[in-house]
Amino acid sequence: MIIVLTGIDGSGKSTAARALVSSVRSQGGRALLLSNHAGRRVMSLVAARLGVRVPIQLADAVETALRVGNVLVSHLRARRFDGLVVMDRHLHCQLALRAASGLPRGQFLPWLLARLPQPDAIVHLDIDPAEAHRRIVSRGTDSESLADLAAFQAGYRELPEYAGFVKVDASVPKEQLMAELLWRLAPVGGNGCAISR
Template identity: 45%
Template sequence: MTQRAIPEQALIVLLGIDGAGKSTAAKEVEKLLHGTPVLVLGNYSGRKTILALAQRFKVPLPVHVSDVLETAVRVFNVLLNHRRAARFGGVVIMDRHLYCQLALRKARGIRRSRALSTLLRLLPQAQAVVYFDITAEQAHERITLRGEDQENLGDLEKFRMGYAGLPWYPGFILLDAGTGIQSSAAQLKQVIASVTARAEALAPAATHGQ
């Protein structure tokens, strides 16, 4: 008897500046993928928490020190979440990844870490790396409206350029994130459908004769 493959097995990574709508779109797409097991994992750096603690205790936080702390938190979360992903049999959506820290480093004028780049190559590769493309102005407007964060418009633009300057950027799938969360979620669903369709097409060769 031929064993049916699970075409929905996939690893999708979401990237983009703050305010691009990555986290919200990831939650929305869960509702759109009816009957498909989905696991959303956040590879956060703890940047906001680190900054808040530094301000609370009035501790100066040089940019290089901040980067070291954020990188440690990000790497821990990425490794932990890849371990979780390996045990899951459906669509894994990773909100942020090591690319984000590398883009932040470019934005801050810090030399790219060879260790991070090497780790990125060694980790399981995503079937799709999706970049939520949005202008710094649109992202800043969204951040201002939700009233939870304080992001500088200039820093958002530098972060955006940091992503564009990554060597992996040409291979990213660009998603138009400026047209609203529902549109972003619908576009993300299409990306996932394309990935799972490719997996399904390859399944007969892998399961033939079983």
């Protein structure tokens, strides 16, 4: 069973993924967390430190290569794991970033998405960009602007796949978010995975 978490920066994807895996394990279930990062944070921090601006097309090429590599490795690991697999980010995130940057969707990522094993659910952590920006500023590790986050959110909503995502309000407290996630995912846990409230 594969669950994918998507959402803009500051929506709490990584925190929710860790908490979901921990919750399933605490109930005696087997769960595995896999992260499909693209190195965007590192690249922007290095570029800021060097005082250079990475061209959008180059940034997308590097991020896409890293994301695709991570996603393929994650799916190989998921095939060998008997239990719940939670993927923090996926190819949808790269497609949303492309839309946010005004880049074309392209053919390769949609082609690859259609050929990879389909997740049992894609959960989108929905949050107001202003709240996400406040979280990012408070943790002090990213440099996303409010405009970037709003464009990223719009990029997700433009995806043809977005209509099939399970949308969850990510602005609520962590405990409430986890209860909502477990409740939303309980119907897809009928194949023996321990997902319950």
